Amino acid sequence: MPIAENLARLQEQIAEVCRRANRPESEVALMAVSKVHPADVILEAYAAGQRLFGENRVQEFQEKSQRVAGLAGAEFHLIGPLQSNKTNKAAELFGGIDAVDSLKIAQRLNSAAGALGKKMPILIEVKLSHEESKHGVDPAELQGLLGAMEELESVEAVGLMTVPPWSEDAETARPYFRELRRLRDEAAVRHPKVIQLSMGMSNDFAVAIEEGSTCVRVGTGIFGKRVYPAAT
Numbered sequence: 001m002p003i004a005e006n007l008a009r010l011q012e013q014i015a016e017v018c019r020r021a022n023r024p025e026s027e028v029a030l031m032a033v034s035k036v037h038p039a040d041v042i043l044e045a046y047a048a049g050q051r052l053f054g055e056n057r058v059q060e061f062q063e064k065s066q067r068v069a070g071l072a073g074a075e076f077h078l079i080g081p082l083q084s085n086k087t088n089k090a091a092e093l094f095g096g097i098d099a100v101d102s103l104k105i106a107q108r109l110n111s112a113a114g115a116l117g118k119k120m121p122i123l124i125e126v127k128l129s130h131e132e133s134k135h136g137v138d139p140a141e142l143q144g145l146l147g148a149m150e151e152l153e154s155v156e157a158v159g160l161m162t163v164p165p166w167s168e169d170a171e172t173a174r175p176y177f178r179e180l181r182r183l184r185d186e187a188a189v190r191h192p193k194v195i196q197l198s199m200g201m202s203n204d205f206a207v208a209i210e211e212g213s214t215c216v217r218v219g220t221g222i223f224g225k226r227v228y229p230a231a232t
Helices: 003-020 040-049 058-068 084-091 104-114 141-147 169-191 206-209
Strands: 029-032 051-054 075-078 096-100 120-125 155-161 196-198 216-218
Touching: 003 029, 003 040, 029 196, 040 104, 051 058, 051 169, 051 216, 058 075, 058 084, 058 120, 075 120, 084 104, 096 104, 096 155, 104 120, 104 141, 120 141, 141 169, 155 206, 169 196, 169 206, 206 216
Parallel strands: 029 051, 029 216, 051 075, 075 096, 096 120, 120 155, 155 196
Antiparallel strands: none
């Protein structure tokens, strides 16, 4: 199915879930996860009206960036884990970093963004799963991290994100999404700019929206299966 049709179908589905959840459709952004797909699919999605994209690796997006740099209004976020030695390039390439999980990374991003004259919005990734493959800050450390970040001038925490364990049954993700919303609400008392909740992917975005997601990240549902190995 063409990308434009996939996007239209997804927007209809998101609108329907928002109606059921009694939420304005404008509260929920659709992020097209273009990782491990060529720049051509980004251009196709952009032509269909998509403006928000998520990439997983700095080097991979660097290779695509020249093809997509001139897309007016397009916004690219890093949604995968960020290594310390990639922070300078990440600050240069992306409009937002959605997977910060330590003060060290936040500080390095702050220095890099400051040198570029940028104020970079970031999301804190919270680890709510016990899976070793998952990244994120421990919930008990979240308030301390947000407090320490208040001292940083060139990055700003604007929300939280999480990735629950994958399951064919979307309902199994609901407790994780509900907990992230609770943590967001708790954090927002002291840090009122922490508003966004990036949670929900192709298989469970409806449940995520019901639990308060403000951004769902969909890759396969838009672009199909991955077409080439990710860059190392």
